[in-house]
Amino acid sequence: LLLSVVCFAPQNYPLYIRSVPTENELKFHYTVHTSLDVVDEKISAMGKALVDQRELYLGLLYPTEDYKVYGYVTNSRVKFVMVVDSSNTALRDNEIRSMFRKLHNSYTDIMCNPFYNPGDRIHSRAFDSMVNSMMMQVC
């Protein structure tokens, strides 16, 4: 079960937050917010590696009792984080990876929109529906 999808600007503020059970949204906010520590750490560790060889997928950031948090960072340091239910063991690492790639493509489409200012919150119907379909597919 995919619970939450979040995009961050390079300055680590959220561009897009979407979580499925909306009643406990704050909890997701906390989870995702703290996961940024790990993202930062992983990025700084990767900084030494050659940029072009860098793997964008950060893998499992940290598991908690209820959730697994996965991360992905683009070359422009835009970060994607997905929170998945821990009980969902069917989900393979490869699937997560492909989902991130989809997310990345969709984000690139948004950036191509001349009316979108980089750094603004994302209000895109296409992006929304893509995230929706992803959540549906995983459920």
Place this chain on the structure above:
Amino acid sequence: MSVPDYMQCAEDHQTLLVVVQPIGIVPEESFFRIYKRISAVSQVNVRDSQRVLYIRYRHHYPPENNEWGDFQTHRKVVGLITITDCSSAKDWPQTFEKFHLHKELYSATLYDSRLFVFGLQGEIAEQPRTDVAFYPSYDECETVEKRIEDFIESLFIVLESKRLDRATDKSGDKIPLLCVPFEKKDFVGLDTDSRHYKKRCQGRMRKHVGDLCLQAGMLQDSLVHYHMAVELLRSVNDFLWLGAALEGLCSASVIYHYPGGTGGKVGSRRAQGGSLSAEAGNRHRPGKNGILFLLCALTSNGINADTSAEIGRAKNCLSPEDIIDKYKEAISYYGKYKNAGVIELEACVKAVKVLAIQKRSMEASEFLQNAVYINLRQLSEEEKIQRYSILSELYERIGFHRKSAFFKRIAAMQCAAPSIPEPGWRACYKLLLETLPGYSLSLDPNDFSQGTHKGWAAVQMRLLHELVYASRRMGNPALCVRHLSFLLQTMLDFLSDQEKKDVTQSLESYTAKCPGTMEYITLPDGLKLPPVPFTKLPIVRSVKLLNLPASLRPHKVKSLLGQSVSTKSPFIYSPIIAHSREEKSKKIEFQWVQGDVCEVQLMVYNPMPFELRVENMGLLTTGVEFEPLPAALSLPAESGLYPVTLVGVPQTTGQITVNGYHTSVFGVFSDCLLDNLPGVKTNGCTVEVIPALPRLQISTSLPRSAHALQPSTGDEIFTNVSVQLYNGESQQLIIKLENIGTEPLEQLEVTAKTVNTKEKLYGDFLTWNLEDTLSQFPLKPGKTATLTVNIKVKLDFSCQENLLQDLSDDGISVSGLPLSSPFRQVVKPRVETKPINPQESSKSGDFSHVKTLEAILNFKYSGGPGHVEGYYRTLALGLHVEVEPSVFFTRVSTLPATSTRQCHLLLDVFNSTEHELTISARNNEDLILHAGECQRMAIQVDKFNFESFPETPADGTQFANAKQLEEERQQAKGLEINSKLDIWEASVEGVLNQVVLENLQLAPLQWGDFAGNCNFLGICYLAEDKPKIDIYFIISITVQ
């Protein structure tokens, strides 16, 4: 063992634990003073062996932790120092007894103990005793440090003897089994002779000896012993002790690799009181590295010290990577035992500290993650708080600020958990404040002024709400108001409508008790909370300084000096000038006047979903003493842009700068500076204030008119008056001038200007005599003067096409009539038909008959200090005169008279008014003309010698008015100069043009040489129903 010591770090393994405690009643302050001095002696070079002993002091140590002393010797209390206050000798035995009782508590592990007695003097104090030291008071105890060093030396002797004793225990003797408290019952009835058991005993003892070596400063020896212990214990699967041996190995390696220590930056933590910091500070002395190095070389296992030292160290000591692996292993072994939870937790903490030094945050976070899940037992609330704050601190140390903030927040919440009988709101608040940086939130509203807020709104809002709540429960309403206003100001975009309502309601209820101010709030720990001005309630979009109303605007008397400034450069164009001009354009062109109300217009809007009441809204200025006149306003819900005018009176002169405005919204006072407002449009904020000027108010005898003049020059008209006059009529306009200002009116100039005059105007329209008025000057404030202006209208109505139309409709052809038979033109029926037609025409084209004249009277006045500075004010009075036609001459012709010196002038006079008229001309009889009637009148005139005209006094007598003659003469002169031919100046020009032509033709025939002469004629008439008004009308006819 149940109480974890989160402060522990790897190098604590090499310390000796000494407990310092007070017995009896010792003032806390004095105790901690002594404790501080004692704990300063944390590192002692033992005299003969050059080894270094490290001491760890505690003023509180749970005895059950002491029971784990065999497991890890640094947990063992080996020394006890008691401090007591004993004033009289008779209390002494009792005190001493207490000391012994106290010793009992740790008796199992104690090596030695000391008693420091303060306050006792006399013979008891004289006795030299090793275990008791007497000091007269807390201030006179210079030898405390020396005593402690002696004490430590005695500890060392015991330690050394134990170490040697255990180290030399060879396998021949029976080795006792060391065990931890919970193990004891497991070994009951175990076969003590089995190989397995023996190995276990050996292994545990090895490990123990390793501990002792480490404590005694023999690092290399300890490494060797630990390695051996690991081998032994691994073979018998004694996991708990294997873990301990591994941890010992790690500790020794850490001590070797990181002589600076891993516990660094411990700082002042809340757990064990302030004394810790001194201890922590002293633990790592400079030069320790050197000592340690020496130490390692010297203490290696004695046989072949110099050669194997290096090899041994390289072999035995773990590499930094191995340390972590071994820690992991040790922790996994500890994890097998539920009762060793504290050991596991502490090992985790120690490992994290090592990783923090190694800057391996990811692995450290894994250790911490593991530590979070170590379940000790039902923790008390205080322990929970401690645990969360330690976690937070450790996360902070590995650079996970967000995680750190998260745990700190949980700790804060725990402080005020409902299960706690007395919630510590103060502690909660303090911890919450510490989480702010982790959530990238600062309490300075200026950090949020740039553009839209970007951040974790939901989380930050939650935190702010909690701050508000905590500060409220702390009983600090000012703080609460400050946080709440911060929340409202910075998170406005993220609050839902309902939340906005809730927040403002609670804000209002708090401010009822404690209004929000613009002061800094200083917290007890020194943090300063900057004030939060409500720049978004309401949002200001533009600020515009307004000029004074036109009538009050000051003008500068133009001087040459002023002009030279603008044309300083000899170049017509230069980029430098263009630049400076640009700057200039930002400056405001107009001036404000001291003592006069000045206005600033703000465009504001209310972003709230309800009506916003803004009270006490006024201007903030600098430069000039300014008396703001605050306004209160109420903005409707989510209003659009809404203009608000703020006013004030400058009290002195100079440059005034409008910095911002102040408001009071929901009981919070805010000073909003324009510099801090994003997206405010302004036309400049600095304006000059010039000295005071008088103010003039005028009132007139004529009614005000709604008819506004369209001024061509941009002058604004103060008042408009209007009057209706018949052509040729004159009227007096009395103007009352009142000085309503505070300065005397010293100077007055009056000028008149006629605007949009397409009409030809004869004579002076407006005349006045200023001298009478000026004689009353200077006009004191409140005084009144009058000025009389004569209005006289003389217009040419002859071009009225409608009228001509009317006339030709009557069948009278003006142009077609030969002048030689003028009588034929006097057609009787015309008189009869007349009354009908003009009425019709007056119905159809009534307005077109009316002509308007507009003029502006400008009053230029000055006085007071402003006059000295060369400023003046102008006041304009608009005058709107509607001129109705009175009498027309539809035809003019001449007829020779009996005398050749004279001739008859025949005039067809048409009364276009609705009144009956009497026309008197010269000596003729009065002619009564009914409304709309046209009659011919004949006037005998002298033929006029053009050349001699100006000098002819006889003609002058024919005019009713001498002054009139003067005017006519002027006009004639003008004609004489201007006109060659064909120019007729008269009100009947259109008609007369024909006559002129005829006259020109006729003149040689009938008048011969009189062709160039002029004839003048004056006609006056009276309106019968308005006898009061003296109407006169003059026609001048020039025949050339």
